[in-house]
Amino acid sequence: MTLYYSLVFLLLIIEILVFVGLIIPLPFHLKRKMFIFISESPVIAKLQHGMRITFIFILILFIDSVNRVYRVQLELASYSKDPTRGRAAALGDRSEIQARKFYSQRNMYLCGFTLFLSLILNRTYLMILELLRLEDKIRLLEGDKKAGGKDSARLAEAGNAGEIGRLKREIEVRDQDIATLKKQTEGLSREYHKLGDQLSTEDGTPKKDR
Structure with a gap:
């Protein structure tokens, strides 16, 4: 197994461990704090961004492994249909092609399961977040004193951290545009008043001469 496929296998193992960690039954308050930490940690946010790039590779x-499997399958079919090859040579070539087919299929399944599990992890994380929010609301309606508070508000914002960050960046850009427009308006206003004063001075001089 080459280095990059070994790294993909390592990533698959990490995904399995994370998935097991998500579905392990824990007390409500402990799981709530854990998910709040995951959603608010800047380190995990950077790690998630890096993982998105990794999943693109x-x-x-x-796609490359699927293409290899397809080409090996065509090559195997061509060897089977060629009657001019000797039996021993055909068997040797067929064994070599079968080995390449096995490795290509292994790489295809490895990458496919890694991508599929990443989607499952994302969906499981969002489902557990929604379940925690609903459970917190139920506890609050039942009169649980430990429900509600800052943790509930932070839990309500968890999962929307990317959207909130995007909106904040848009607001900052709009604020910068508004500040720029204000400066331009102030500059135009000063020029307007300056030009008005000059015109008033010019209009007043001939009147005095008359």
Whole structure:
């Protein structure tokens, strides 16, 4: 197994461990704090961004492995239909092609399961977040004193951190545009008043001469 496929296999193992960690039954308050930490940690946010880029490369490897499987399958079919080859040579060539087919299929399944599990992890994370929010609301309606508070508000914002960050960046850009427009308006206003004063001075001088 080459280095990059070994890294893909390592990533698959990490995904399996993360999935097991998500579905392990834990007390409500402990799981809520854990998900709040995951959603608010800047380190995990950077890690998620890096993982998205990694999954793009894994998708490229998956497409390449599918292409290799298809080509090996065509090559195997051509060897089977060629009657001019000797029996011993045909058996040797067929064994070599079968080995390449096995490795190509292994790489295809490895990349495919890694990509598929990443989608499952994302969906499982969002489902557990929604379940925690609903459970927190139920506890609050039942009169649980530990429900509600800052943790509930932070839990309500969890999962929307990317959207909130995007909106904040848009607001900052709009604020910068508004500040720029204000400066331009102030500059135009000063020029307008300056030009008005000059015109008033010019209009007043001939009147005095008359």
